[in-house]
Amino acid sequence: MSVRELVVLGTASQVPTRHRNHNGYLLRWDGEGILFDPGEGTQRQMLRAGVAAHDLNRICVTHFHGDHSLGLAGVIQRINLDRVPHEITAHYPRSGKRFFDRLRYATAYRETVPLTEVPAAADGVLATTPGYTLEARRLSHPVESYGYRLTEPDGRRMLPERLAAHGIEGPDVGRLQREGVLGGVMLEDVSEVRRGQRFAFVMDTRLCDGVHALADGCDMLVIESTFLDEDTGLAVEHGHLTAGQAARAARDAGVRHLVLTHFSQRYSEPAEFERQARAAGFEGELTVAHDLLRVPVPQRR
Numbered sequence: 001m002s003v004r005e006l007v008v009l010g011t012a013s014q015v016p017t018r019h020r021n022h023n024g025y026l027l028r029w030d031g032e033g034i035l036f037d038p039g040e041g042t043q044r045q046m047l048r049a050g051v052a053a054h055d056l057n058r059i060c061v062t063h064f065h066g067d068h069s070l071g072l073a074g075v076i077q078r079i080n081l082d083r084v085p086h087e088i089t090a091h092y093p094r095s096g097k098r099f100f101d102r103l104r105y106a107t108a109y110r111e112t113v114p115l116t117e118v119p120a121a122a123d124g125v126l127a128t129t130p131g132y133t134l135e136a137r138r139l140s141h142p143v144e145s146y147g148y149r150l151t152e153p154d155g156r157r158m159l160p161e162r163l164a165a166h167g168i169e170g171p172d173v174g175r176l177q178r179e180g181v182l183g184g185v186m187l188e189d190v191s192e193v194r195r196g197q198r199f200a201f202v203m204d205t206r207l208c209d210g211v212h213a214l215a216d217g218c219d220m221l222v223i224e225s226t227f228l229d230e231d232t233g234l235a236v237e238h239g240h241l242t243a244g245q246a247a248r249a250a251r252d253a254g255v256r257h258l259v260l261t262h263f264s265q266r267y268s269e270p271a272e273f274e275r276q277a278r279a280a281g282f283e284g285e286l287t288v289a290h291d292l293l294r295v296p297v298p299q300r301r
Contacts, residue, residue, distance in 0.1 A: 002030040004197070004297040006222060006259065008289045009038075009045035013226045013240075013262045014067055021045050021291050022067045023262060025222060027199060029150065030131055032057040035075065036148070036201050036222075042071030043078055049292050053082040058127075058134075061092035062203040063145035064099040073106040080112045087114045091126050091136065093144045094119035120146045123210070137214050139205035141239040147203065147214045152196030162190040197300060203262060206239050207249065215253035219298045222289075223250070224262035229276050247277035250284070256298045258282055261289040 009024030016022050022039025026046075033055040035042075046052070056079065061069050069092075079088055092100050097119060104115070118126055120136040126148075127134040133153075136146040158173060166185045168176060176182040176190070200214040202223040215221050225247075226240040235242050241249075243260060250258040260273050267273075270288045277286055287295055 003028050004030065006220065006295040006297070007049050007051060008259075008261065008291060008293040008295065009042055009049060009051070010291055011261045011263060011289045012039075012067065013224070013264050015265055016041065017265050019291070020263065020265075022071065023203070024071060025201065025261075026051055026055070027150070027201075028055070029199075032129075032131070034058045034060060034134075034150070036060045037062055037068040037203060038071035038075050039067045040070040043074040045291065046075075049294075053079045053084050056084070056088060057086065059088065059090045060134075060148050060201070061090070061096075061100070062139070062147060062201070063093060063141060063143050064096040065143065065204065068203060069099065069103060072100070072103040076104055076115065077107070077109045079115075080109055084113045087116055089116045089118055089127065091134070091148070092117075092119050093146055094121040095144045123213075137210035138208075139202070139210045140208040141204045141206070145204055147205070147210055148201045149214045149218075150199040152198070154196045155194040156187065156191040157194040158191050166190060195301060197297060199297060204239055205241065206236060207241065207245055211241075211249050212253060215249055215255055217253065218250075218255045220257045220259065220295070221250050221253070221255045222259040222261060225260040225273055225277075226262050226264050228267060228272060243273040243276040244280040247280035247282040247286075251280065251282045255282075255284055257285040257287070257295070259287045259289055259295055 005028050007026040010021030012020035021041045023037040024042040025036040027034045125135045132150045139145040180187045198218045199220050200218045223246045225243040227235040227242045229242045229244040273288050
């Protein structure tokens with residue numbers, strides 16, 4: 001059975017706390033696993049969450065501040081130690097290749113697994129698979145940063161009443177789906193478009209065009225909300241979002257499930273992030289993330 005869920009490995013910004021590990025997020029998408037922003041301690045958090053190196057197919061790094069990338073060394077070495085039987089692909093800002101190389105080869109180990117690097121140098125598509133397209137968009141942060149968006153191809157939903165009206169049943173339904181026409185009946189005559197799911201991952205950034213493009217029409221948006229609204233000045237200065245800013249971006253983009261994360265250590269009350277997000281007008285499903293949380297991607301409409 002296919003599984004689509006977000007496994008939250010860490011939710012702290014800048015420094016870990018007693019209750020929050022550095023960043024780390026695994027998106028399970030059917031048979032693939034995409035690891036986003038593995039901060040320090042990610043390898044141990046994976047163990048606690050029941051996530052293995054074998055579950056990983058891609059690693060996506062938004063930028064090279066330590067809380068988003070210091071775990072790369074351990075994760076990459078664990079991939080090789082466990083002899084993961086498939087290729088791993090890594091995406092990151094091309095301008096940070098020197099940091100990626102330093103982390104990849106931080107210590108001596110035996111390389112046993114192919115690691116393909118496909119860095120982002122501009123807005124655009126990074127990968128296309130049968131199950132999704134992965135694209136990157138530039139964000140606004142003191143160092144070069146990219147957000148990521150995963151889009152499933154649209155499919156078609158068969159309509160039983162229309163099939164019955166044309167006398168199509170049993171194996172003929174599958175034949176029509178494969179061939180597109182059966183006895184003069186077109187697939188479009190007995191089906192409708194089933195919109196593919198959309199997922200976006202937006203970390204350290206001010207509000208910018210990239211935030212809105214990534215969030216547009218998403219079923220799930222995972223987005224930083226480092227500050228509360230009363231500290232908007234700090235957010236702008238340091239290149240971050242507030243809970244209200246993140247929620248308004250999600251509201252305007254028609255996001256179905258908003259996941260807030262990447263919280264400053266200055267705040268000890270998670271409920272205030274939810275209150276401010278609701279006050280900003282977001283009415284969809286809302287999760288204030290905590291470590292080791294599992295969040296299902298919403299069902300297709």
